[in-house]
Amino acid sequence: MLRVEARARLGACDLDVALEVPAGTCLALAGPSGAGKSSVLRIVAGVVRPDAGHVTCDGDAWLDTATGVDLPPERRSCGYVFQDYALFPHLNAWQNVAYALRHLDRGERRRRAVALLERFGIAPLAEARPRTLSGGERQRVAVARALAREPRVLLLDEPLSALDTRSRARAGRELKSTLAAIGVPTLLVTHDFTEAALFGDRVGILDEGSVIQQGTPADLAARPTSAFVADFTGAVVLTGTARAAADGLTHVALDGGGTIVSTDTAEGPVAATIYPWEIAVGAAGQREQGSAQNHLAAQVVSLTVLGNRVRLGLAAGQPLTAEITSTAAQALGLAPGTAVTATFKAAATRLVGR
């Protein structure tokens, strides 16, 4: 179990976090850049010292500003995968891994390093310098190096962001099975909620130095407690003012005009959140006789094709994003400027106070 509590002044904001990561699980901290994500990792590793706080690993104090304990990084036990991997440019792949094994004798060092590279499927590249490796290969060397000392905590800083979209999916799968196998507390930071959801058993949303909501990825997506979290998890956010109505539903007068209803209860200024795939699009003025109660007149602003789906940017007083199938988009003859009606269910409309 890794326990972290830290307060520190960062350039733009104050960091104030308290985290617990049980062994064998991964806590993913997600948030926009500048939220203090990397600082949390640096504090755990001992590269940065917070103004106040403590870091303990299985009961061993690595840092405690109250008692003056502050172990240097080399006496903590953190495997740290840096954002751009930070491989040493003057050493080749196996030497980078062997750098972590300097307590062993030379022959053993090389054997262990090559064995680790083998485990990650890159033993043939053992002699290659980092600059000749692809992003995915560099990432695997960095993970092998971080695990070489059998650390008691694993820290990952944006492990996939330096990869191109093609290698990302595969690297993500491999890293996930690695994390499952090592059984130590893992702390991962990322700016991408999908990445956090992929790796994190739990996800904490970090904004301006504090964790504003923590839970399982499904929890966060289904029950965001703030517009920021909803937006961050990929939902559409519409602002408005809510009031309870006689039909038992909550009516929300949207700021840009129009009214929607929700099954959630709320009063006063709210953010209504809907996922893009919950929004259906039909020809303007045409109200389907279905169960969906929310209909907003909108204009198509942009169309982005994502494989068999199309992501529509809509202007409906407030910006709105809908995802529909390519077939549907073609059938409706959608183009920028087309007037449409966006339809979604009251039950798919989450309300959170502002």
Place this chain on the structure above:
Amino acid sequence: MSRRPAWFGILLGLTLALTLTFLTVPVVAIFADTGPRQLLNSLGDASATDALRLSLQTSLTAIIIIVAVGTPAAYALATRRFRGRDLVVTLIELPLVLPPAVAGIGLLAAVGPNGIFGPALQDAGIRFALQTSSVVLALVFVAAPFYLRQAQSAFEALDPDWLSASRTLGAGPAQTFLRVAIPAAAPGLVAGLALAWGRALGEFGATLMFAGSFRGVTQTAPLAIYDRFATDFDGALALSAVLVAVSAALLLTVKLVTGARWEAVGVAR
């Protein structure tokens, strides 16, 4: 269709040709004026070999001192933040713009026989005037800033995450300096070393003022050239040719090493 301004292209070409001619003619003339026989004759002369030997010996000693003390000092300047750091950097760079004669006077005023620390040093049995050690001191003074500046920027160019990574992988701060910072910054350090060495080899003013020009003791190659200039112009030419060759070799080393650095680090990040 717009016509290209041909006159501007011609102007660029002319200025470049003028610059090149002006800067290379004196160097070429040294070799053109020196016959191979003259060169060998002059180099056979004992005072010439003495001066060359002394130049190499003193500049090498100075470089060893500069690198040994300057490398950790430059690392400290590059990686540590402390109050007055900018002032320290400026003070270290000051000798770069100091006229060499002023540097010589300054050294005399500090550690010469009548200088501030002169008597104290003399009591300790150390004398810095008109001796080979004075030459080394003068060279260290004028050449060190060249190395320090280059070394500092080489260390500043390192990814700070490399140093953090080294620490999390079990290496202490000293190990990190020796095993990551120095090797990763090596091309920049070598370039700085070559620049400082070149400056030390050509040093004239500070040495003359502080150490004098005594054959075999303080008369380095540039001083010997000046000494011969009045009486034996051909001899001065021959010595100059040798110094040009050594300096050119140093410059070439810098070019090769810095070229290799961009190749090595260019794509690494």
